Each structure stands twice: as structure tokens, then as C-alpha cells.
Amino acid sequence: MTIIDGKAFALKLREKIAGAVRDIKSSCNIQPALAVVLVGEDPASQVYVRNKGIATEKAGMRSIEHKLAADASEDDVVSLVKKLNADEEVDGILVQLPLPDHISSERVINEIHPDKDVDGLTEANAGRLILGKTGLVPCTPQGSVMLAKSVRDNLSGLNAVVVGRSILVGKPLAMLLLAENCTVTMAHSRTKNLDEVCREADILCAAVGRPRMVEGRWVKEGATVIDVGINRIEEDGKTRLIGDVDFDSAKERAGAITPVPGGVGPMTIACLLRNTVIAAARRRGLGAVEV
């Protein structure tokens, strides 16, 4: 049984990205830049944004942070996005989610120029993903597939079950697994006999946001389990981060499994940096980057 070390994989990927950034700098004298927009003072979001900024700079790229007050209007956020779209120096734009309730994240996200949409969440990039066209791919699903491929070099023909159908993770993840020639089942809260459906999975991905929902008994012997959940819970008087999979029971049956923390989470940030380099190279006509 393999515990998939997402943290180590992400660090290696970040080194490769740093190499690609160095190449771009030395050959074209360009420093790719990522702009992150944070609205409000949510402590968890502040931590994420700070970590993204540090990771961006460690990769040799420029990090630009824009912080708006919690009572900023939707139009304020949209004008900022438009300004960043027009800024030649900015290669990637990320609007930290969730946004305050009075702001439509759908509207704001869709204002991002698709070629700068490093989250891969605009309608244009979602469309490109289902049509199999070149675009920017959502980071968490991309990282999940990379981790699955790190233990099974060919996913072709395997049964993949994705539990969860969110726009951010479940749907794009299913599309990426389909592109790997998996036979994909999208399961969700209304799925009948969810345990039986999961037991058919060679690749079982849990992205539901419910702590320890996927039980060990649901895991086929030898399956690859990708746990996308990040749930903060109180247990034994401590705050703990746990996944959507009951790790202790699942690891008894899985062939390989991602832990939480240290699994998919670190890959999300690495893939964000990857998308930023890819966006920079495409926008500036530098040809494809191999990362």
C-alpha cells in the first residue's frame, strides 16, 4: 500500500516550474506575474492568499496582491478584474473564493480574461475542457489526476468514480479522467447504492466536503483513492484537518491513497503556479512550456 506524498510531488513540480520560469527570464527577460484578489478579511482566505504569494515568489514569479474591504461592491471587484485584464504585466488572475454574499462570484469570475484565468473557472475554459481544446484547467482536479498517474502510469480503461459534482472540482475532475480514457462515473448525494458504485472504482475520488464520508468498506481491494476533501473539524478538543475519506479504514484496502493534509491540497497550489507559467508563455507567444 502506498501513501501518496502529495507534498513531495508538489515540491518537485514547483522546482520544475521554477526552472521554466528561469528559462523564460533568461531567454526573454520576462517575469511571469500572478495577481490575487482578496475581498474581505476571512482568516482562512488570508492564510491561503499569503501562502499562494509565498509560493509564487519562491517559483521566481511576481506576486501581486489586491485586497478589497468586505463591503466592496460587485462593481468594484469587476473594475479591478478589468484593470488586471488590461495590464500587460499580469499573466494570471485569481479571485479568492468564496466572495462575500452580496457579490456574484459567477459574474466576477466570468469577467476574468480566459487566457489569464489560472483557476480555469471561466465559462470559456470550462467549455474548452469539455470540448478537449487547449485551455487553462482547474488546479485541484489537475493535481488529483497527476497524483493518480504518479502511482498508475496508465489510467486508460480503468473505472473512475468521482463522488461530488461541484463546478470547482467534481465536474472538471470527471472531464480530466475521461480525457485519460477512464470509464467515468459521476456519483453524488442522490446516487443510489453509493457504496456499491464506489466498490467498482479502480480510481476513487472523493470531493464532497463531508468529513470521512467514504468508508473503507466502499473501497475496492487495490484501488487508488484520491481524497480531495479539506474539512476542518473539532476532535478531542483540537482542530484537525481531515478528508472526505475515512483514511484509517480505507488504507487497509486501497492500493494507494492520498492523505489529508499532504495530499491533493499542496498540488492545488503547485498547479496554480503551473497554470501561471503556461498562461505567461501562451500570452507572450513563447511556445509551450513543459511542466
Ligand SMILES: Nc1nc(=O)c2c([nH]1)NC[C@@H]1CN(c3ccc(C(=O)N[C@@H](CCC(=O)O)C(=O)O)cc3)C=[N+]21
Ligand atoms: N479562486 C480560488 N482558487 C482556489 O484554488 C481556492 C480558492 N479560491 N479558495 C479556497 C480554496 C482552498 N484551496 C486550498 C489550497 C491549498 C490547500 C493546501 O495546501 N492544504 C494543505 C494544508 C494546509 C493547512 O494546513 O491548512 C494540505 O492539504 O496539505 C488547501 C486548500 C484553494 N482554494
